[in-house]
Amino acid sequence: MEDREIFANLVTVPPVFVRLDGRAFHGLTKKLGFARPFDDRFSGAMEQVSRLLVGESGLAPVFAYTFSDEISLYFRELPFSGRVEKIDSVAASFAASALTLSLGVDEPLAFDARIVIATPEVAVEYMAGRQDEAWRNHLNAYCQQALVSEGMSMAEAAEKLRGLPAQELHEMMHERGVNLAKTPAWQRRGILVCKKPVTKEGYNPLTQEQVIVQRSTVAADRDLPLFTTPEGQAFLKDLIAGSPGS
Numbered sequence: 001m002e003d004r005e006i007f008a009n010l011v012t013v014p015p016v017f018v019r020l021d022g023r024a025f026h027g028l029t030k031k032l033g034f035a036r037p038f039d040d041r042f043s044g045a046m047e048q049v050s051r052l053l054v055g056e057s058g059l060a061p062v063f064a065y066t067f068s069d070e071i072s073l074y075f076r077e078l079p080f081s082g083r084v085e086k087i088d089s090v091a092a093s094f095a096a097s098a099l100t101l102s103l104g105v106d107e108p109l110a111f112d113a114r115i116v117i118a119t120p121e122v123a124v125e126y127m128a129g130r131q132d133e134a135w136r137n138h139l140n141a142y143c144q145q146a147l148v149s150e151g152m153s154m155a156e157a158a159e160k161l162r163g164l165p166a167q168e169l170h171e172m173m174h175e176r177g178v179n180l181a182k183t184p185a186w187q188r189r190g191i192l193v194c195k196k197p198v199t200k201e202g203y204n205p206l207t208q209e210q211v212i213v214q215r216s217t218v219a220a221d222r223d224l225p226l227f228t229t230p231e232g233q234a235f236l237k238d239l240i241a242g243s244p245g246s
Helices: 027-029 038-053 083-102 121-148 154-161 164-174 187-188 230-241
Strands: 015-021 063-067 070-075 111-117 189-202 209-221
Touching: 015 083, 038 063, 038 070, 038 189, 038 209, 063 121, 070 111, 070 121, 083 111, 121 154, 121 164, 121 187, 121 230
Parallel strands: none
Antiparallel strands: 015 070, 015 111, 063 070, 063 189, 189 209
C-alpha cells in the first residue's frame, strides 16, 4: 500500500524555511483573556516553543523567528532525508504540543506548516519580508484595539483598517497619543531564537584541574535590528551563513 502514499516520496533540499502558523488562535486568546493588542504570556509561550524547536525537537533548525502566532525555522541541513511530508507534520505537531504545555490549556491546539525553498540570498530577503509582516501586524493590532475600545466591533474595525497604508495607521495611533515607533521592540520586529556559544568553567576528572570549556545555549533576542538596514542585513547574513555555536 505504500505506493498509495501520494506525498511520501516528495523531498526537498536545503536551505529551506519551515513556516508554522497557528490555526484559529483568535478564539484561544479570547478564551484565556490575553491582553490586547499584545500579551506577554502568549509571547513568552511562543518564545518557549521556538526554544524547544531549536534545542530539543530533534529537527535541529539553525534558528527560529517568531511573531504573533507564526514561527519560521531555517534549516541548512534537513532531517528525515528531506521528506517534506515528514518535516511538516513533525514540526507542526511538536509546536502544537509544546504550546499546549506552555500555556497549560486543556483543549487541542494546531499549527499548519509549509516549506519555503531558499538560497542564502533568498533567506535574507525572506527574513526581511517576515519582519515587515511583523510590523504590519503590530500596526493593525494597535489600531484595531483602539477602534474596538471606542465602540466598534472587531469585524467593523477590521473592515475600516483594510487596505490602509502603514503611514495612516501610524498617524491614527499618534492622534490617540501612542507612538508606535516606541513600543517594545519584540512587538515591532519579532523574536529570534538560536544557539549561541558560552564559556563555562568545568572540571577535568583525569587531570583533576579546573578547565574552561565552550558550550552552546539556546538564547532569545527580543531587541532585533531592522532587517532592511545595513546593520540588519549584516546581522542576517552572519546568522544565515553560520556563526560559532549555531
